[in-house]
Amino acid sequence: MLNLDRLRDFAIPAAEDICDPRSAILYALGVGAGLAPIDEQHLVFERDLAVLPTMALVLGTPGFWPMAAELGWDWPNILHGEQSLRLLRPLELGQLVHGRIEIGDIADKGPGKPALVRAKRTLMTPTDLVIAEMEETWVLRGAGGFGGPRDLPGAAATAMPDEPAHAMLDLPTAINQALLYRLTGDRNPLHVDAGTAASAGFDRPILHGLATMGLVGRALVHLCCDGNPAFLTAISARFTAPVWPGETVRTEIWRDGVDVLFRASVPERCVVVMDGGQACVAGF
Ligand SMILES: CCCCCCC[C@@H](O)CC(=O)SCCNC(=O)CCNC(=O)[C@H](O)C(C)(C)COP(=O)(O)OP(=O)(O)OC[C@H]1O[C@@H](n2cnc3c(N)ncnc32)[C@H](O)[C@@H]1OP(=O)(O)O
Numbered sequence: 001m002l003n004l005d006r007l008r009d010f011a012i013p014a015a016e017d018i019c020d021p022r023s024a025i026l027y028a029l030g031v032g033a034g035l036a037p038i039d040e041q042h043l044v045f046e047r048d049l050a051v052l053p054t055m056a057l058v059l060g061t062p063g064f065w066p067m068a069a070e071l072g073w074d075w076p077n078i079l080h081g082e083q084s085l086r087l088l089r090p091l092e093l094g095q096l097v098h099g100r101i102e103i104g105d106i107a108d109k110g111p112g113k114p115a116l117v118r119a120k121r122t123l124m125t126p127t128d129l130v131i132a133e134m135e136e137t138w139v140l141r142g143a144g145g146f147g148g149p150r151d152l153p154g155a156a157a158t159a160m161p162d163e164p165a166h167a168m169l170d171l172p173t174a175i176n177q178a179l180l181y182r183l184t185g186d187r188n189p190l191h192v193d194a195g196t197a198a199s200a201g202f203d204r205p206i207l208h209g210l211a212t213m214g215l216v217g218r219a220l221v222h223l224c225c226d227g228n229p230a231f232l233t234a235i236s237a238r239f240t241a242p243v244w245p246g247e248t249v250r251t252e253i254w255r256d257g258v259d260v261l262f263r264a265s266v267p268e269r270c271v272v273v274m275d276g277g278q279a280c281v282a283g284f
Pocket residue numbers: 064067068078079080081082109113114116137138139150186188206207208209210238239240241242243
């Protein structure tokens with residue numbers, strides 16, 4: 001059962017990072033840049049290098065790896081449920097950043113069902129100017145039944161339009177995608193170790209949710225921003241099913257000016273993997 005006091009009192013360590021060219025390129029490769037026949041040289045070559053805005057999701061985090069054990073949680077039972085990112089200023093190359101995470105609301109879906117934990121994360125410059133605000137929901141499978149509120153506060157899930165998508169893009173993932181992505185910080189064994197994946201009920205390790213979000217962010221940059229990542233300033237969605245490395249992810253969009261709704265699926269399996277997606281392509 002979820003130990004609420006331990007969780008609420010847990011101080012997640014702050015973390016510092018530098019958004020240097022090597023880490024920006026590694027991040028881009030981690031979210032699949034260079035695999036598709038589209039021009040992404042500016043994401044992987046030091047000359048005129050651009051930073052993917054979703055890289056804010058991996059900068060200034062403590063890596064989580066020791067944290068789950070300290071909280072008494074088993075990796076196979078923790079899934080990334082939802083994520084949002086809003087950039088308030090551009091993420092710049094060479095920038096020093098530091099991040100802070102706080103545990104927020106906790107929901108109880110009932111005995112034998114999940115507990116949901118919401119964490120708020122802020123990424124800042126050395127002088128504490130906010131670069132990005134993020135919210136994430138962790139799904140702790142089977143941890144419900146402690147008597148908390150059933151739902152997290154906030155808006156209901158975004159309904160997708162009942163009309164064909166305005167545009168879509170299929171992007172591949174590599175069979176070693178999770179092995180590459182984990183080098184950006186999230187060393188959760190669920191994405192690399194067959195035994196941990198089996199304990200979670202999966203045939204093989206699954207892709208990180210934030211790797212899928214980064215890949216979908218690339219699709220949005222291509223579909224809505226003329227290839228310029230600086231225009232993508234917000235993205236949010238729910239992870240509705242796992243993605244396996246090697247699968248293709250299809251991003252479908254419905255655009256209304258700078259506001260975009262999106263959904264991602266794995267066409268080979270006809271499964272929606274990210275739903276209720278919202279993005280903003282306004283730039284700064
Ligand atoms: C310190 C540690 C930090 C860890 C940070 C994260 C580390 C990362 O490395 C972890 C990962 O990247 S995991 C990979 C990415 N995530 C995934 O693949 C999960 C995909 N989603 C699923 O499989 C299902 O939605 C699933 C299994 C999540 C839920 O499936 P359902 O069949 O819908 O489950 P069910 O039991 O019927 O649902 C119960 C209630 O939960 C709500 N819910 C479902 N999916 C949710 C989601 N993704 N986010 C938030 N809430 C969700 C349902 O609405 C339901 O509530 P209610 O009964 O009130 O409607």
